Amino acid sequence: MGNQSSVTAFVLVGFSEYPHLQLPLFLVFLTIYVVTMVGNLGIIVVRKINSKLHTPMYFFLSHLSFLDICYSSVFTPKLLEILVVEERTISFRGCMTQFFFGCACVFTEMFMLAVMAYDRFVAICNPLLYTVAMSPKLCALLVAGTYMWGGLCSLTITYSLVQLSYCESNIINHFGCEYSAILSVSCSDPSFSQMICLIISIVSEAGSLLSTLASYVFIVVSITRMPSKGGLQKTLSTCTSHLTAISIFHGTILLLYCVPSSKRSQLLIKVATVLYTVLVPMLNPLIYSLRNKDVKNTVRGLIRTILHSQST
Secondary structure, eight states, X not given: OXXXXXXXXXXXXXXXXXXXXXXXXXXXXXXXXXXXXXXXXXXXXXXXXXXXXXXXXXXXXHHHHHHHHHHHHHHHHHHHHHHXXXXXXXXXXXXXXHHHHHHHHHHHHHHHHHHHHHHHHHHHHOGGGHHHHTOXXXXXXXXXXHHHHHHHHHHHHHHHHHTSOOOSOXXXXXXXXXXXXXXXXXXXXXXXXXXXXXXXXXXXXXXXXXXXXXXXXXXXXXXXXXXXXXXXXXXXXXXXXXXXXHHHHHHHHHHHHHSOOSGGGHHHHHHHHHIIIIIHHHHHHHHHHHTOHHHHHHHHHHHHHHHXXXXX
C-alpha cells in the first residue's frame, strides 16, 4: 500500500508560543551555527595542512566534523527561518528529506564514534602494529561502512514513515521533522513504523555502545599495566576528548527518547532536540581541539600566516 496523504505541507510551530524570544533565539542559534561551521571546517582544513595529523585518528575526526556540518545544516537553517518569517511551512517531501538526512547523520555519527574508540584501542593496546593494523584501506572501509549503515537505517525508517497517511492535522509542534513529531500528525496506525524504528535504534545503539565499551575495557586493562606515569597521562589525554564526545552525543539522544510522550513534555523534547542537532555539532571541534597541541599549534600558525599576509 502506498501513501494516501492529502497533506502536501506541514506547519512547524517551532518556538512560536514564546514570541518575545524569537529574535534572541535567532541570534543565539545563528551564532552557534556560524561557530559550528567555522570549527568543523577548521578541523578538516587543519588536518589537510599539518602532515602530523595525517593519521587514522584525525582521518576519522575529519569525517566526524563533516557529519557535524551536514547534521547542523539539515536542521539549523530551517530553524533560523521559522524564527523570523510568518509562514512556517515545509513541504511533505521537504519534511521527509530533512528527516532522512538528519536520521542518516545520527546513525552514521553513532558508529563513527565507535570506530574512533576502536582506533584508540589499537593505538594504545598494539602501538607497534598500529600503522599496519589501521591501514588506509581498513580506515576507508570502516568509514564507508558507517555511511552505508547510516544511510540504510535512515532509508528504512523514512520509508516506514512515507507509507503512513497524513490526512488530518498538518501542524507539527516542533522546529523540525523529528520522528515522534511526524508520527503525531499521522492519521494511520503507526505500529509497524514504530516497531521498525525501535528495532533499528536498539540494534544500532546497543552495537555502538557495546563495541565502544569493549574497546575501553581493553584500554583500561592496558593502562593499568603501563609502568611510566608519562605514558599513562598521554594515554588518558587522548581518550578524554573522545569519551566526552561520546557522553554528550549518547546522553542527549537517550534524554530525548526517554522522555515520555505527553503534551507537558513537548518543550523538553524541543530542548533535547536542540542539544543534539545544534549544540553537539558545535561542541565536537571544541572538545578535540582544545586538548590537542598539534591542532592548536597549526591553528596559531595559520592565524599568524593570515595576519602576516594582510600586514604586507
